[in-house]
Each structure stands twice: as structure tokens, then as C-alpha cells.
Amino acid sequence: MGMTMTQKIMAKKSARASVNAGELLECSLDLVFGNDITAPVAIDEFYKMGVNKVFDTNKVALIPDHFTPNKDIAAASLAKKTREFAKEFNIKHYFEVGRVGVEHALLPEIGLIKPGDMIIGADSHTCTHGALGAFATGVGSTDMAAGMATGKCWFKVPEAIKILIKGKKRKFVSGKDAILWLIGKLGVDGARYKSLEFTGDISELSLDERFTIANMAVEAGAKNGIFPVDEKTREYLAECGATGGSEYVADKDAQYCKELVMDFKEITPMIAFPHLPENTKTIEETEKLNIKIDQVIIGSCTNGRMEDMRIAAQILKGQKIASHVRCLVIPATQKIWKQCVTEGIMEVFVDAGVAVSTPTCGPCLGGHMGILAEGERCVSTTNRNFVGRMGHVKSEVYLASPAIAAASAVAGIIISPDKLSNYSFM
Amino acid sequence: MKVKGTVHRYGNHVDTDVIIPARVLNNPDKKNLASHCMEDIDKEFASRVKDGDIIVAGINFGCGSSREHAPLAIKASGIGCVIAENFARIFYRNAINIGLAVLECPKAVQEICNGDILEIDLEAGIINSLSSKKTYKAESFPPFMQEIIKAGGLINYIKTTN
Numbered sequence: 179m180g181m182t183m184t185q186k187i188m189a190k191k192s193a194r195a196s197v198n199a200g201e202l203l204e205c206s207l208d209l210v211f212g213n214d215i216t217a218p219v220a221i222d223e224f225y226k227m228g229v230n231k232v233f234d235t236n237k238v239a240l241i242p243d244h245f246t247p248n249k250d251i252a253a254a255s256l257a258k259k260t261r262e263f264a265k266e267f268n269i270k271h272y273f274e275v276g277r278v279g280v281e282h283a284l285l286p287e288i289g290l291i292k293p294g295d296m297i298i299g300a301d302s303h304t305c306t307h308g309a310l311g312a313f314a315t316g317v318g319s320t321d322m323a324a325g326m327a328t329g330k331c332w333f334k335v336p337e338a339i340k341i342l343i344k345g346k347k348r349k350f351v352s353g354k355d356a357i358l359w360l361i362g363k364l365g366v367d368g369a370r371y372k373s374l375e376f377t378g379d380i381s382e383l384s385l386d387e388r389f390t391i392a393n394m395a396v397e398a399g400a401k402n403g404i405f406p407v408d409e410k411t412r413e414y415l416a417e418c419g420a421t422g423g424s425e426y427v428a429d430k431d432a433q434y435c436k437e438l439v440m441d442f443k444e445i446t447p448m449i450a451f452p453h454l455p456e457n458t459k460t461i462e463e464t465e466k467l468n469i470k471i472d473q474v475i476i477g478s479c480t481n482g483r484m485e486d487m488r489i490a491a492q493i494l495k496g497q498k499i500a501s502h503v504r505c506l507v508i509p510a511t512q513k514i515w516k517q518c519v520t521e522g523i524m525e526v527f528v529d530a531g532v533a534v535s536t537p538t539c540g541p542c543l544g545g546h547m548g549i550l551a552e553g554e555r556c557v558s559t560t561n562r563n564f565v566g567r568m569g570h571v572k573s574e575v576y577l578a579s580p581a582i583a584a585a586s587a588v589a590g591i592i593i594s595p596d597k598l599s600n601y602s603f604m
Numbered sequence: 605m606k607v608k609g610t611v612h613r614y615g616n617h618v619d620t621d622v623i624i625p626a627r628v629l630n631n632p633d634k635k636n637l638a639s640h641c642m643e644d645i646d647k648e649f650a651s652r653v654k655d656g657d658i659i660v661a662g663i664n665f666g667c668g669s670s671r672e673h674a675p676l677a678i679k680a681s682g683i684g685c686v687i688a689e690n691f692a693r694i695f696y697r698n699a700i701n702i703g704l705a706v707l708e709c710p711k712a713v714q715e716i717c718n719g720d721i722l723e724i725d726l727e728a729g730i731i732n733s734l735s736s737k738k739t740y741k742a743e744s745f746p747p748f749m750q751e752i753i754k755a756g757g758l759i760n761y762i763k764t765t766n
Contacts, residue, residue, distance in 0.1 A: 202748050215629050219672055226759050245630060252630035302670040302694055318672035318698035320758050328762065332748070366617055367664040371693050399664065401693055454617060543626040543669070562668060564621045566644040 180429025182338040183404050184373040187313040187426055191296040199337040199433065207237065208295040208312075210325035211271075213281055213539075214242035216300035216318070218259045223323035232267050233329030239271035239290065240264050241281040244539045248275075249546035279511025279537040282306035282393060282479035287511055292415070292423030293407045298325050303479045303561065305395045308404035309388035310411060311425060315402045336373045336401045339364075340434040343378035345442035350595055352489070353387025354481055354559065354579035356440060357394040358448035362458030363438065370399035372435065375428060380405055382442065385414045386485040393480045394561050397455040447594060449557075450577035453565045461582060461594045469576070473556040474499075474587035475568075476580050477508030477535070478542045481559035484514050486580040491523040493584040493595045499531040500590030506548045508535045532587075544568045550575075557586045605726045607684030607705065609656035612642075612649065613718035616662035620674040620695065623666065629673055637677035655682035658724065660716050662688065666695025675699040685724050687731065687742070689713045700749055701758040707731065707742035715740075 181189065181196060189197045191205035210233075212220050217240050232238050240260050245253035264272035271290065278284065282303050285291055293311035297304065300322035307314035317331070325331050341360065361368075374395045380388070388405050395403030405411070407425040415423070447461035476482075476490050487509055499505045507527055509515040515537065518524045527534050541548030542560040550556055550569030555576065558568065563575035576592060585595040622644040624637055642649035659678065665688035666674060675698045678686060685705040699706045705726050712731050716722070720735040729742035745753065755761035 202746060215626075215671065215673075219632055219676075223759050227763060244626075250630060256630060256632075300670060300672075302668065304670075316670040316694050318670055318675075318694060318701060320672060320701035321697065324758055324762055366667060367690075367692070370664065370690070396694075399667065399692060543621075545626045545629075549627075562619075562621070564619045564668060566625055567621050571644045 179433065180431035182373060182375050182428045182432045183311070183406060183426045184313055184338060184375065184402060185335055187294055187296060188333060188335055190294065190424070197335045199335050201335045202332060203335060204330050204332050205296050207298060207325055207329050207331055209237050209239065209290060209297045210322060211239035211241060211281065211285065212300035212319065212322045213244050214246060214253070214257050214260050215244045216322060218256045219319035220300055220322040220326065221259060221263045223320050224326055227323065227327050229327045232269065232326045235268045236270050237329070238269050238326050239285065240269055241273055241278060241284060242275070243278055243281050243537065244543065245545050246275050246278065246538055247536065277512060280479045280482055280539055283483055283510035283514070286310060286389070287418055287513055289418040289420035292420050293411070294424030294426055298322065298331050302396045303393050305400065305402045306389050306393040306479060308392040308395065308402050309385065310415065311405060311407040313402055313404065316396060336371055337435045338373045338375045338432070339369055340437040341374060341376045342437065342439045343376060343380055343382065344439060347382060347442045348446065350447050350581045351442065351445055352579045352581065353383055353390040355445055355448045357391045358450050358455070358458050358577060359445045360440060361394065361398050361455045362448065364398045366397060366454050366456045367399040369395065372400055374398065374400045374403040376403065376405045377428065380408060381410065384485060385410055386483040389483065390480055394455070397561060447579060447582050449582065449592060450563055452563050452574040452576070455561070455563060455577060464592050465594065465597065469555065469592045470590060471503060471557050471586055471592060472554040473548060473550060474503060474505040474583050475541050475548055475556060475558040475560060476583050477510060478539065478560040479510065480561045481580050482508055482510030482514070484517055486559065487514060487518050487523055490580045490584040491526040493581060494530040494532065494588065495526050497530050497588045497598065499587050503587055503590050505532045505587040506535060506541065507532050508538060511537055541568060557583045557592055559583050606723065607656055607658065607726060608723045609654065609658050609684055611658050611660050611716055611718055611720045611722060612653065613716070614645065614659065614661040617664045617667055618645070618661050619668035620666055620671050621668055623674040624671065624677040629671065632673055634676060634680035637673055638680035641677040641681045650681065653681045653683065656684045657682060658722050659683055659686045660713055661686070662713060663690050665691050667692035670694045672698045672702065675702050675704045679704040685726065687712055700752055703757040709740050709742040712740035712742070
């Protein structure tokens with residue numbers, strides 16, 4: 179029987195000719211990573227195992243990105259524990275503040291993700307890396323500890339949902355709108371335990387957009403999201419210095435439990451309303467509700483990449499953030515930050531009245547920076563809008579693309595960029 | 605192993621942010637986690653819960669973040685078992701890895717009410733409601749997972765098998 183991309187990677191990494199959905203396997207790992215919240219718990223478990231080394235000092239990454247720059251003494255202790263472990267076990271890929279970026283933006287950027295890799299990360303958005311044709315899934319701290327010690331992890335081979343991409347994107351439609359549209363169709367558990375296999379005309383999507391789409395596969399409950407490798411992927415990998423890897427294409431007779439067409443003809447800018455990513459409305463429906471906002475966040479592992487910065491800057495150029503709105507932009511890595519300086523984007527942001535932060539996950543999870551008070555509303559390019567996600571339990575998060583977020587920051591209500599009165603986009 | 609306690613009933617898609625909010629994750633001490641467990645959807649949970657109590661919830665329990673602090677917080681609260689229609693993938697895996705008992709039983713979830721008293725045989729997956737006098741059978745674990753559970757979690761399992 180034919181196999182999907184995910185199943186082929188699992189077969190290869192468990193040294194089998196073929197695998198079937200539902201089988202339990204032990205796979206060898208190409209990368210194991212965690213952050214300053216999950217790694218400290220993994221480190222305690224690692225010590226309990228009584229091993230004296232990690233399986234490969236080049237295949238473990240520790241990325242203190244969540245509460246950094248340290249938000250308080252307790253968080254500083256977690257970062258310190260992570261740092262000391264990295265030193266003790268000679269972990270090659272440890273990133274100090276000033277070099278660290280949001281993990282799922284940083285790891286591909288520095289060439290650590292290759293097609294065909296088998297990757298676990300103690301962070302649910304590890305599925306981001308499927309954009310490069312890798313199998314990548316989020317796990318907890320104990321799995322991370324076991325992975326660091328043994329270089330192996332057990333998996334159940336997932337069933338697959340095939341997403342066939344077609345059509346051309348409309349103005350102001352991006353990968354974020356595509357994934358919100360899909361989660362709206364599938365629901366937050368519609369892909370529970372399954373792999374989301376994207377195929378079709380993927381050339382319509384930039385790599386940054388593919389990262390955004392794969393990133394939110396977990397918001398539909400998926401184990402992973404995965405794209406095939408094309409010329410755009412190869413160019414990206416070459417730019418990042420990623421060498422090696424194996425490209426996998428799904429067999430023609432691969433089995434899918436569901437198939438869905440993602441036709442860009444149908445997709446307009448989408449907003450996910452509180453308190454689930456599946457509560458989606460189109461921008462047209464949303465504008466009618468005249469939703470007043472207090473804060474805008476543009477950043478995160480979902481939308482803190484270069485293209486996200488560029489679209490935000492295009493919309494904010496010559497504009498001012500509404501007087502009662504805080505707008506916070508967080509380039510996801512130092513490289514992206516620097517590129518924003520080079521391209522004059524930082525100047526646009528500062529002139530518009532935006533606060534620009536160094537890379538951190540902080541506000542996305544209500545960790546630090548940009549916490550919401552009771553009754554406040556935020557338009558955010560992040561990935562979750564659960565109760566209390568970004569602060570007070572009676573605050574609200576609306577998930578959207580960088581274009582919608584930037585326009586809303588100017589207007590003070592949720593709107594499309596083409597509704598800004600003095601705005602002339604291209 | 606048997607668990608007996610009172611039911612704390614919740615709905616669908618209970619996410620890990622409400623099980624344990626990120627604002628308290630700067631201190632992963634178990635007592636700290638237990639004192640904030642469920643507080644964003646049930647402020648009184650931490651003061652009400654007793655050892656051996658049982659959480660019963662709908663579909664997709666534990667969705668969202670991969671934070672292992674979520675099952676750790678529930679376990680540290682004294683909860684003996686979580687019964688749900690089904691679980692989000694990472695939470696389920698984490699629960700087994702740290703030795704928090706989890707059972708999938710849609711029929712039980714539909715009929716069990718807040719405050720009911722249950723007695724559960726975890727190995728057999730048998731749920732007895734002392735309140736309604738009804739008995740339910742949960743989905744059984746694959747043998748491989750039973751080995752991890754028997755060993756007391758993944759770390760012990762690896763220590764004994766390697």
C-alpha cells in the first residue's frame with residue numbers, strides 16, 4: 179500500500195520498508211529541542227535517568243525564547259538552569275539573548291532543519307518545520323528528556339488528511355488566512371492525531387507562508403503538517419546553509435482519511451474570534467461588527483518573519499497607530515530584526531508609534547510584554563486565542579494576519595488595509 | 605490500582621492554558637502548579653479538590669500548548685484520573701509519560717455529573733458510579749503503553765529496558 183510523506187519519513191527513520199497508519203514505531207531523531215519553559219522540566223527528568231551524556235551534542239538545541247529577556251527572578255532561574263545544562267553537556271546549539279530568536283523561526287534560518295528529518299521539540303508549534311518537508315512534532319518535557327538521552331522516540335503512525343492547494347491569492351490574503359480558513363473548516367480537533375499533508379500548487383505560497391500554515395497545524399489538533407519540497411524550498415535551504423536531507427513525495431496510492439481542497443478563490447482575510455482558533459469570520463463579516471481594540475501584536479513563531487514585517491511596514495508607512503492603541507512588533511530573530519533596520523522598516527514602525535521588541539515569545543502566551551487587562555481586546559498575529567491566553571481571563575484575542583493587524587492598529591477597530599482612508603497600497 | 609473520589613465536570617476543548625496558565629510557569633514547583641490548576645475556568649478548584657478526585661470532561665481535553673506542567677499540575681492537585689471523550693495528542697502522551705491516569709470513555713462522559721462519586725479500576729478500565737450505580741468500560745491502552753504505565757512513566761520504562 180502507498181505511503182504519505184509523513185509515513186515515508188517514519189518508515190525510513192524506523193528502518194522499515196513500509197509502515198501503516200496505527201502502527202507503533204521507535205524512530206531515530208535528527209533534532210531534539212526545547213525552550214526555557216519546557217527544557218528545565220526535561221533537564222530534571224534527564225538527570226533522573228542517570229545518563230551522563232546526550233545522544234549527540236550537535237542534535238540537541240536549547241532555545242531560551244519564552245520568558246527572555248528574563249521577565250523576573252523565577253524566569254531567570256529557568257534560563258540559568260538551561261544555560262548550565264547546555265554548558266555541562268556541551269550542547270552546540272544553545273542561543274543566548276542577543277543571538278536567540280523565536281525557536282521555530284530561528285532553527286530553519288540557521289540551517290538546522292532539513293527535508294526528511296525526524297524532529298521533536300518540547301513546544302507544540304514544532305510542527306512549523308514540516309514546511310521544509312520534515313516530520314516535526316511537539317512533545318512534552320519527558321519525551322524531550324528521553325529523546326536527548328537516547329536519540330529515539332516512539333510514535334503512532336498517523337492517518338493523513340490531504341489538503342490540495344489551488345488558485346491564486348487575492349490582495350491581502352496570506353498563508354495566515356489560509357490556515358485560519360482551514361481550521362475554521364476542520365475545527366480545533368478536526369485533525370486530531372493526524373498528519374496534514376499539503377499538496378497541489380504550493381508554488382503560490384512563499385516559504386514564510388508555508389511556515390505559518392504548518393505552524394498552526396496543531397491548532398486543528400494535528401500531529402504534524404508537511405509540505406513537499408519544491409524549487410522554492412531548495413533555494414531557501416541553500417540560503418540557510420542547510421545541506422543534505424531527503425525529499426519525499428507521497429505515493430499516488432497513499433491512503434487519506436479525508437481530502438480537502440484549499441482553493442484561494444474562496445479565501446478572504448480571516449479573523450479567529452475568542453476563544454478558539456476555529457471561531458473564524460471573514461474580514462467582511464468582522465468589519466460590520468465595528469470591534470474596538472486596545473492592543474495589536476505582530477510577531478511570534480506564526481507571523482514574525484521577514485515577509486510579515488514587510489507587509490506590516492507597507493501598511494504602516496506614513497500612518498499613525500490609533501491614539502488609544504498599543505502596537506507591539508516583534509521580529510522573530512536577530513537576523514530579521516537587522517533586516518528591518520537595513521530595509522528602513524524600523525523607521526516606519528517607530529514613526530508610526532510602534533514599540534519594537536527584541537525576539538521573544540512573551541506576549542503570545544501571556545508570559546510577559548503586552549499582557550492584557552480585564553476587558554481589553556487584542557488583534558494578534560499569533561496562534562491561540564484561548565481564555566486568558568494573553569492576560570486577564572476577561573480579555574479577548576482576535577487572531578489575524580499581519581496585514582489585518584497593522585491596518586487595525588491604525589484604525590483602532592478590526593478592518594482591512596484597503597479601508598484605511600489615506601492608504602494607497604501599490 | 606483503584607481510584608475513588610468526587611467528579612469535577614468540565615466541557616469540551618479544555619486547553620492547557622486554562623489547566624495551568626503561562627503566567628505561573630516561571631515556577632515549575634509542583635505545589636505552585638497545583639495551587640493555580642484550572643483557576644482560569646474554575647477559581648475554586650484548587651481549594652475544593654481532594655486526593656483521589658476525578659476530572660471528567662468532553663472532547664479534545666488538553667489541547668494547545670505542549671507544556672507538561674498541565675498534567676503535572678493536575679496530578680499534583682491530587683486528581684487520581686482524568687476521564688474524557690478523547691484527549692489532545694500531546695497532553696495524552698505527557699499524561700502517560702508522567703504517570704497521570706487518563707481514560708477515554710464517551711458513554712461515561714455523557715452520563716456522569718459534577719459531584720458524582722466514582723470508583724475506578726485503572727488497570728481494567730472499569731468506571732463504577734456509586735452515585736448512579738452504573739458501570740462503564742473505558743478504551744483499553746495498547747500493550748506498549750501499558751508497559752510505560754506499569755513502569756510508572758517513560759523515564760522508569762527507559763531505565764528498565766535499556
